[in-house]
Every structure is written in structure tokens, then in C-alpha cells.
Amino acid sequence: MRRYRWITLVSLLALAGLLTAQVATFPRWRLGGGLSGQLAEVDSSGNLLVTTSGTAAAQGTDPSVSTFARVRLAGASGTLAEVDSSGRLLVSLGSGVTIPADGQMSLSTSLTTPLLIGGTTASSTLTLKSTTGVGTTDAMSFVTGNNGNVEPLRLTSAGFVGMRVSAPQGQLHTAGYPVIFGSTFTDATAKFNSQGVAWSTFGSGNSLIFNDSSTVRPEIAWIRGSRTYPEFAIRQHTTNDTGGEIYAGGGTAAPTKIVDIRATGMYVVPPTTQTIAATNTITADACSGLKAITAAGAVTTNTTDTFTAPAAANTGCMMLVCNVGTTNTITLDKNSHFFTVAGADVLLLANSCIGVVSDGTQWRQHTAVFTAT
Numbered sequence: 001m002r003r004y005r006w007i008t009l010v011s012l013l014a015l016a017g018l019l020t021a022q023v024a025t026f027p028r029w030r031l032g033g034g035l036s037g038q039l040a041e042v043d044s045s046g047n048l049l050v051t052t053s054g055t056a057a058a059q060g061t062d063p064s065v066s067t068f069a070r071v072r073l074a075g076a077s078g079t080l081a082e083v084d085s086s087g088r089l090l091v092s093l094g095s096g097v098t099i100p101a102d103g104q105m106s107l108s109t110s111l112t113t114p115l116l117i118g119g120t121t122a123s124s125t126l127t128l129k130s131t132t133g134v135g136t137t138d139a140m141s142f143v144t145g146n147n148g149n150v151e152p153l154r155l156t157s158a159g160f161v162g163m164r165v166s167a168p169q170g171q172l173h174t175a176g177y178p179v180i181f182g183s184t185f186t187d188a189t190a191k192f193n194s195q196g197v198a199w200s201t202f203g204s205g206n207s208l209i210f211n212d213s214s215t216v217r218p219e220i221a222w223i224r225g226s227r228t229y230p231e232f233a234i235r236q237h238t239t240n241d242t243g244g245e246i247y248a249g250g251g252t253a254a255p256t257k258i259v260d261i262r263a264t265g266m267y268v269v270p271p272t273t274q275t276i277a278a279t280n281t282i283t284a285d286a287c288s289g290l291k292a293i294t295a296a297g298a299v300t301t302n303t304t305d306t307f308t309a310p311a312a313a314n315t316g317c318m319m320l321v322c323n324v325g326t327t328n329t330i331t332l333d334k335n336s337h338f339f340t341v342a343g344a345d346v347l348l349l350a351n352s353c354i355g356v357v358s359d360g361t362q363w364r365q366h367t368a369v370f371t372a373t
Helices: 002-022
Strands: 028-030 038-043 048-050 071-075 079-083 089-092 097-099 139-144 150-154 161-163 173-174 179-183 208-210 219-222 234-237 245-249 256-262 266-267 289-294 319-322 328-330 347-349 354-357 363-365
Touching: 347 354
Parallel strands: 048 071, 161 173, 179 208, 289 319
Antiparallel strands: 028 038, 038 048, 071 079, 079 089, 089 097, 139 150, 150 161, 219 234, 234 245, 245 256, 256 266, 319 354, 328 347, 354 363
């Protein structure tokens, strides 16, 4: 039994020596594909050779190649990808997409051979990364023209977008040219006067331009939270092409036009005429403008608050209160919230007016009563 074991050990050592002597000329391992030929091997130099056809060229043993590739993947049409002896990944994905030896991928397409980057389903997501690390100063740069030396767009790691700005300081940062909203704008120096309303020639300054068709009026609106309507808005004039309008409201209903601006001047838009019944309070909603009131009969206002209860928000509010009726007298009650010049009630006859002003705690008579004739 001991002799048998000794012979077996000697045989194994001899076999190992034979394999060692052959390793310089034979591959370390080879994966065969049956009738289709060799599929993959690692040669004596440690190179992985892969093929789907078994041809010499696909295996990377083409004698015309002076330095063989380390890894090569091939198909029926030839080499698809390889890592060459310099460690570069060379890829050919067919017509329109190639990665040459310098590592710069080139994409080309046409109307008949469209190029798709990304998925083909509605839920597909395309992710572009400037770095896979924890970047704080990295950015994505989009370059055009002059051999790639013009940078019209940059996206920073802070989420800032720069248009012709290499270091944007806000969500959107532009410089040198106007920002235009609209598709019908055509530059013409004659559109602007010489007083610096916009700019004298296109591109000589930073401007914000809203442009639309002749029937649509551009506007800017301010809306807080989930409110239904804007609380403040500026828009091109609805019916006049020579001015604009300013709207204000509480956000729960359509805002009201309060200022009308035209080439002939600026006008404060009066609210709707208020009909006053006995003991009613006159609403102070026409600051710096005309407050029109009327009555169905001779009435006296509220004896506590002739006008909306004065508050700090009313400070400086001046109204011209006019009885626009043609028959009935409205008596403005003098009380602790309405001081009159004579210290008595004010009779506002038909077609007569009075000026009042608020100091934040009281309403005060500002002018004598005058009657239109």
C-alpha cells in the first residue's frame, strides 16, 4: 500500500512538470463552442480573447495587428468593442455612434436614421452626471461653435443655470442679451426711442421683454400659496395699445383694475358706485381717487363709522367722496371716527363732493363741500 502511494505521487509530479513546460506555448484556458469554433480564451500573456464566430481576426490574432488587443468582442459584422494594449476602450455601435481611439464619442444621425439617447417607454429617465463623487464645484457645460470654445449654457451643482454666464449666481442668470417671452418679436432699433426705455440696438443691454400676438396682452402676476387669483398684476392695456393696467385683489376673486396708464397720463380707476342705505358705512376703497356714492332716498350714514373703521392700513388714504345721485341727500354723520370742520354732520347734496383723509385713527374732513353745477 505504501509503494502504491509513492508511485502515484511521482506520477502527479511528472504530470505537473509537463503542464508547466507547456504553459509558455499553450493558453491557460480555452472555452470552445463546438462546431462554431473557439469562443473565448486567456492566452499565455494573460490576454482575454472573445469571439462569437471563431475567426482569427475576431480572436485578436490577426497578424496584421502589431500589438494585439487585450479584450475584443466581435460579431458577424466585425469587432464591436475592445480594450487595446494602452487600456483604451474602443467601441463601435453601428451607424451613427462611434468611440475612436482618443475616447471622444461621436454621435451622428439623420431624418431617416433618428438617434435616441434614453429609453423608449413613457417612464424612462435619462440621468446625466458631472461626477459620481460628492461634488460642490462641478458643473455641466454645453459648448458650441469655434471648435467648442463658446459656452452658451452652464448648470452648476447648486442648480443654478447660467446663460452666457460661467459662474451663475441665481436660479437663472443671464448677461449681455435680453430675455424675451414670446415668438413674434422682431428686433428693430426704431421700436425704441433714444431715452433709454429699453435699448438702442439689440443685444447692447439686459432687458426683459414680453411679446405676444396683437390680441393677447402679456402680463406679470404675483400669487401667494394656493390662492386662486393673483393679488397683484401688471399687464398691457386691455383696450388701448398705448399703455398698461395695474390690478390688485385679495387672491380669492379676480383682481380689480386700480390704475389705468395711457400715453395721456395715469388714472386711478374708481370702484363701482356704492349705494348707501340708512346706517350704512361708506367703504374706503378709493384711496387717491373718486369714491362715488348714491342713495334711493334721504339717508344718514352709520353713527359710529361713517367710513370704514380707521386703522393703520388707512393712514394717508385720501378720497373724494361724491354723491352722484340727482335727487337725494346723504348725511355724513359726525362721530368719534369722523371729524368735520364745523363739528357737525355734513349734508352731501345730489351732485356734491367732499374730500376726506385718514390719519390711521380717525377720518377727517379735508375740503369744504362743493356742488357741481
